[in-house]
Amino acid sequence: MRKKKILLLLISLVLFASSVMALSENETHLVSDDGMDSGLPETANIHSSVIQRVLQYGAEGEDVLFLQTRLQELGYYRGNLSGLYREGTREAIRVFQKDYRLAVTGVADELTQQTLSTAKYRELAYGSSGEDVKALQTRLIELKYYNGKISGNYLDGSTSAIGTFQKRHGLSSTGRADIATQELLYSSYAQAKDASPAASPSPTVIYSGDEEVVVAGDGEAIDFEVLNKNYQKKLQRGSTGKIVKDVQTRLTELGFYSGPISGNYLNQTTDAVKRFQKYNGLVSDGVTGTDTWNALFNDAEVVSVKSTPRPTPMPTPIPYSMTVDVNNQIVTVYGLNEEGKHNVVVRQMICSTGKKATPSDVGDWVLDGRTARWCYFPAYGSHAQYWTRINKSIAFHSVIYNSVNTMALSIGSYNALGSRASHGCIRLLVSDALWVYENVGKGTVVTITEKLPRDEELNKSLLPPPLNRSNMLPRSTPQPTPKPVYISGGVPPQITRNLNTGVVGEDVFWLQMKLKELGYYHGSVTGGYYSGTKEAVKAYQKDNGLKADGVAGKLTQEKLYEKELATPTPPPTPQPTPVVIPTPETSPSPT
Numbered sequence: 001m002r003k004k005k006i007l008l009l010l011i012s013l014v015l016f017a018s019s020v021m022a023l024s025e026n027e028t029h030l031v032s033d034d035g036m037d038s039g040l041p042e043t044a045n046i047h048s049s050v051i052q053r054v055l056q057y058g059a060e061g062e063d064v065l066f067l068q069t070r071l072q073e074l075g076y077y078r079g080n081l082s083g084l085y086r087e088g089t090r091e092a093i094r095v096f097q098k099d100y101r102l103a104v105t106g107v108a109d110e111l112t113q114q115t116l117s118t119a120k121y122r123e124l125a126y127g128s129s130g131e132d133v134k135a136l137q138t139r140l141i142e143l144k145y146y147n148g149k150i151s152g153n154y155l156d157g158s159t160s161a162i163g164t165f166q167k168r169h170g171l172s173s174t175g176r177a178d179i180a181t182q183e184l185l186y187s188s189y190a191q192a193k194d195a196s197p198a199a200s201p202s203p204t205v206i207y208s209g210d211e212e213v214v215v216a217g218d219g220e221a222i223d224f225e226v227l228n229k230n231y232q233k234k235l236q237r238g239s240t241g242k243i244v245k246d247v248q249t250r251l252t253e254l255g256f257y258s259g260p261i262s263g264n265y266l267n268q269t270t271d272a273v274k275r276f277q278k279y280n281g282l283v284s285d286g287v288t289g290t291d292t293w294n295a296l297f298n299d300a301e302v303v304s305v306k307s308t309p310r311p312t313p314m315p316t317p318i319p320y321s322m323t324v325d326v327n328n329q330i331v332t333v334y335g336l337n338e339e340g341k342h343n344v345v346v347r348q349m350i351c352s353t354g355k356k357a358t359p360s361d362v363g364d365w366v367l368d369g370r371t372a373r374w375c376y377f378p379a380y381g382s383h384a385q386y387w388t389r390i391n392k393s394i395a396f397h398s399v400i401y402n403s404v405n406t407m408a409l410s411i412g413s414y415n416a417l418g419s420r421a422s423h424g425c426i427r428l429l430v431s432d433a434l435w436v437y438e439n440v441g442k443g444t445v446v447t448i449t450e451k452l453p454r455d456e457e458l459n460k461s462l463l464p465p466p467l468n469r470s471n472m473l474p475r476s477t478p479q480p481t482p483k484p485v486y487i488s489g490g491v492p493p494q495i496t497r498n499l500n501t502g503v504v505g506e507d508v509f510w511l512q513m514k515l516k517e518l519g520y521y522h523g524s525v526t527g528g529y530y531s532g533t534k535e536a537v538k539a540y541q542k543d544n545g546l547k548a549d550g551v552a553g554k555l556t557q558e559k560l561y562e563k564e565l566a567t568p569t570p571p572p573t574p575q576p577t578p579v580v581i582p583t584p585e586t587s588p589s590p591t
Helices: 002-025 062-073 087-099 110-118 131-142 156-168 179-185 242-253 267-279 290-297 411-415 430-439 456-462 506-517 531-543 554-560
Strands: 321-325 330-336 342-352 363-366 371-377 382-389 395-398 426-428 445-449
Touching: 062 087, 062 110, 087 110, 131 156, 131 179, 131 267, 156 179, 242 267, 242 290, 267 290, 330 456, 342 430, 342 456, 382 430, 395 430, 426 430, 456 531, 506 531, 506 554, 531 554
Parallel strands: 321 445, 395 426
Antiparallel strands: 321 330, 330 342, 342 426, 363 445, 371 382, 382 395
């Protein structure tokens, strides 16, 4: 019997090893900018808008299977698609959370699942391999940073090329293709190695105070030949051949594409198709399907880059809403929850709203989809990037430039972020203005309010790093540490210092969480000690007979964590209950 069990165990191990090898030999798919790839299973294109539960070790079901599938598509998971949340799934989630700067818990909470459903990349570094590495090498060749083989192996050449790319774009030159590096690398804003760093597009918008925006070329009609080409097949990232060359050539004629006519449908082509679709009132997904093909080749009224864009179809439902918090100088973007309401925080950005003399327009505004790459303010002789109109008077846009030149940044406007500084518009970091420009469309509701309570902790946590004068971009900063894990009723970090204004750390995070639990603190839990935390500490000290100075010293912290720090009384050792063994009855003697 024992030999039989051992034999069955060996057979199981062999089958398991075979399945792992088979999975590891499968082609790793890379999700493109539009979340699609010709080789991806259908589940890759499902954005799990209904997240019913937190997933963790021991969970099982269809949602776990979807989780494993997405992790495998991004290269994080090579185990069996079993629908069972075990150690392999937990470890894959940990790595994903680390790459996307989430709390590394191994638990797929709501934020982790939402991030996973829309993620495009995994972090690549020395020793990585796969189709995504090939795509990376191809893109680096396009931009002239890499001249090696497209091998799919991330070794010295790839590391050096990424390091050079990062240095040129003001990123920390680590040689690791982290998520932020890949997002920039695959965007249309990545600069070629031999491009002039000061090169910028010509202005496309004139914006004059509270008057309408005038787009350069507005009303200008340009006739293009109708080519009458019959639609053959859907083209998307990864497609190749003469038909792709036809699309690239046509996009070049219309002013949307400036790359090589290579016959390879990669990021530049995808970005150009997206811009063409946006101008021509099509769904901007970067895929050349029937509608996009006919608009390119068979529409006499095709819109070029120099013409007035057609209205963009309103997405259903509108994916985001935005709140501009004037008191705290913060823009918060909300995504949809499972009930279709905008209450999931997607992004928070530091900003500069209008000065008190020239305030931003308070109220609810619905975006009309008007955008521009550069804008000009003739009343002030200044410019800005990534203009997104809010109403006829104000817009979201980047910090200010003295000319249409990325090196002509107004340093004062950068340093003023986090305070009222504009004439009514909402100024943002360039990266944040770009995000709004690319992601927030027509129909989005923007609420501008002066009624939210002061939250200095949140404001301080979003302030940008010092400016790098060599490229006029934020100076590279160390990777943020994962968000501390707070356990209600758990033992707090060791008390080693007084906590006061300006102190940052895990002990401050725990202090804020504990005070929030007790009802004293109502601000954002950031781990930074500022006015909101100080007032909460004062109130707690006053209620507990301590000196109400707002400094969380040793006495205050010990009082706050009194229960958690108390040495528990060991429970009494249970005494064994005596077992009464019945005396066996004496059998009657035979008579």
